Amino acid sequence: MAVTSLDDAFRGLKSQVANDLALGPVCTRLMLRTGVNLRAPRPDQHADKALLGKVVATLSEMGYTL
Amino acid sequence: MTAPTLTALAAARAHATGPAAQVVETLATSLLAGLGGRGASAVLYFASSGYDPADLAGPLTARFPGAAVIGCSTAGEFTDGHTGVGGVSAVALPEGLLVRSVAALGDLSDDVAGGTDAAIAAVEAGLGTSLRGLDPARHLGFVLIDGMHAVEELVNERIGNAAPILDVVGGSAGDDLAFASTWVAVGDQVSHRGLALLVAEAGVPFRVVKTCSFTPAGTVLRITKADVPNRTVLEFDGKPAVQAYAEALGLPPEQVDAAVLMAHPVGLMIDGQPWIRSPQALTPEGGIRFYAQILDGMEVELMTSGDLVAQTATAIAGARAELGGRTGGAVMFNCILRRLEMDAQQTSQPFLEAFAGIPLAGFHTYGETWLGHVNQTLTGVVFG
Numbered sequence: 001m002a003v004t005s006l007d008d009a010f011r012g013l014k015s016q017v018a019n020d021l022a023l024g025p026v027c028t029r030l031m032l033r034t035g036v037n038l039r040a041p042r043p044d045q046h047a048d049k050a051l052l053g054k055v056v057a058t059l060s061e062m063g064y065t066l
Numbered sequence: 067m068t069a070p071t072l073t074a075l076a077a078a079r080a081h082a083t084g085p086a087a088q089v090v091e092t093l094a095t096s097l098l099a100g101l102g103g104r105g106a107s108a109v110l111y112f113a114s115s116g117y118d119p120a121d122l123a124g125p126l127t128a129r130f131p132g133a134a135v136i137g138c139s140t141a142g143e144f145t146d147g148h149t150g151v152g153g154v155s156a157v158a159l160p161e162g163l164l165v166r167s168v169a170a171l172g173d174l175s176d177d178v179a180g181g182t183d184a185a186i187a188a189v190e191a192g193l194g195t196s197l198r199g200l201d202p203a204r205h206l207g208f209v210l211i212d213g214m215h216a217v218e219e220l221v222n223e224r225i226g227n228a229a230p231i232l233d234v235v236g237g238s239a240g241d242d243l244a245f246a247s248t249w250v251a252v253g254d255q256v257s258h259r260g261l262a263l264l265v266a267e268a269g270v271p272f273r274v275v276k277t278c279s280f281t282p283a284g285t286v287l288r289i290t291k292a293d294v295p296n297r298t299v300l301e302f303d304g305k306p307a308v309q310a311y312a313e314a315l316g317l318p319p320e321q322v323d324a325a326v327l328m329a330h331p332v333g334l335m336i337d338g339q340p341w342i343r344s345p346q347a348l349t350p351e352g353g354i355r356f357y358a359q360i361l362d363g364m365e366v367e368l369m370t371s372g373d374l375v376a377q378t379a380t381a382i383a384g385a386r387a388e389l390g391g392r393t394g395g396a397v398m399f400n401c402i403l404r405r406l407e408m409d410a411q412q413t414s415q416p417f418l419e420a421f422a423g424i425p426l427a428g429f430h431t432y433g434e435t436w437l438g439h440v441n442q443t444l445t446g447v448v449f450g
Contacts, residue, residue: 022202022231024337025437029226031336032438035364039337042365051363061223062230063198 012066075163077395079145079427083153086121094129097158107164111137111156112429115241124254134167136262138210138250141240141402142430146421157427168192169264171252182224185263197229210262213238213248213432218439237399237431271450277381278443280369285314298355306352332366344441357441379420389450398428398446405430
């Protein structure tokens with residue numbers, strides 16, 4: 001799946017995380033490391049391709065390759 | 067305040083002062099008596115920097131064969147019944163409360179990522195499985211981190227890479243406000259620039275506590291320029307950080323002093339909860355250095371202080387309620403800035419009473435950990 005948006009990244013992450021309980025800590029760690037709350041990104045973050053790359057890279061480091 | 071209903075697997079805790087040999091004897095005797103013949107799966111101890119860790123780590127570990135024993139230096143120690151400086155607090159978590167515990171020491175002196183990874187690998191070897199494969203409902207971690215070299219973010223990143231959904235809770239070692247050197251220990255091994263990582267399988271339910279006394283003041287600041295490695299914000303909203311921060315508070319910049327900084331940290335809001343970043347000092351170029359990293363592009367809320375004791379009591383009561391009202395013990399990590407606030411307001415005793423008699427030990431830290439690095443917060447684990 002090509003990840004072209006934060007919504008794509010969220011969908012990809014959800015498909016790899018066991019359940020909503022597990023999604024919470026992953027999203028919190030991601031927020032602390034990137035500034036992006038994948039469950040509720042700021043509107044201005046949607047257009048930031050560099051930030052999307054950072055999100056994808058950080059999730060990959062955590063074992064979630066999108 | 068209602069006393070908690072303790073479980074049959076209740077933890078034992080103790081506090082002692084005096085010469086190291088006497089402290090070890092007092093702690094061991096008290097903890098073993100409190101365990102009532104049960105074995106300890108894990109022992110965590112928190113010691114004033116006035117002690118030589120070599121006088122504590124080995125002798126205390128020797129009294130609990132088979133247990134994972136970790137400790138660190140502090141900026142004050144407490145149990146549910148005593149708080150102070152210059153002593154040692156300890157908690158023994160019995161077999162049953164924890165099914166198994168494995169701990170390892172990591173050396174962070176040359177390579178923070180590598181040292182953290184090595185500790186993780188050693189714990190995984192001891193457990194016989196990867197941390198990623200552990201059920202987070204039944205497993206948790208404690209981490210004690212060097213408090214002097216601003217390594218907490220990277221340590222937490224490496225832990226998060228290995229165990230993204232595992233609750234790992236802890237604190238940064240202190241040194242009684244000398245800001246010279248801290249230490250952590252696993253068994254009889256001591257590091258003055260390391261981390262102690264303990265991962266356990268719990269035999270009972272548990273809840274993580276994270277609480278602070280701050281609420282958003284209603285002003286959002288966006289970081290437009292930061293020196294991230296040095297934890298310094300240079301600009302908020304395109305203005306020198308001190309200027310923007312002062313404007314948000316309605317103060318002239320020259321009135322931004324240590325008291326203002328302590329009362330008004332900023333919070334990175336995640337799902338409505340603040341992850342506090344505490345200002346440490348102003349920089350000559352008009353920036354603000356914090357005790358935690360804040361990234362370019364992040365938005366933070368200016369915070370205003372509230373009732374530390376009441377918020378602590380609410381958090382503990384909430385955890386206890388979620389556990390069905392039955393508590394077996396706890397381990398707590400409380401920010402040194404919260405201790406200083408309690409000292410100034412003479413609320414140390416009410417702070418202890420907020421724990422409502424849950425047998426616990428903890429220490430006043432140079433930073434708190436849960437999923438990441440946070441400031442001016444109490445983190446901890448309450449066992450059911």
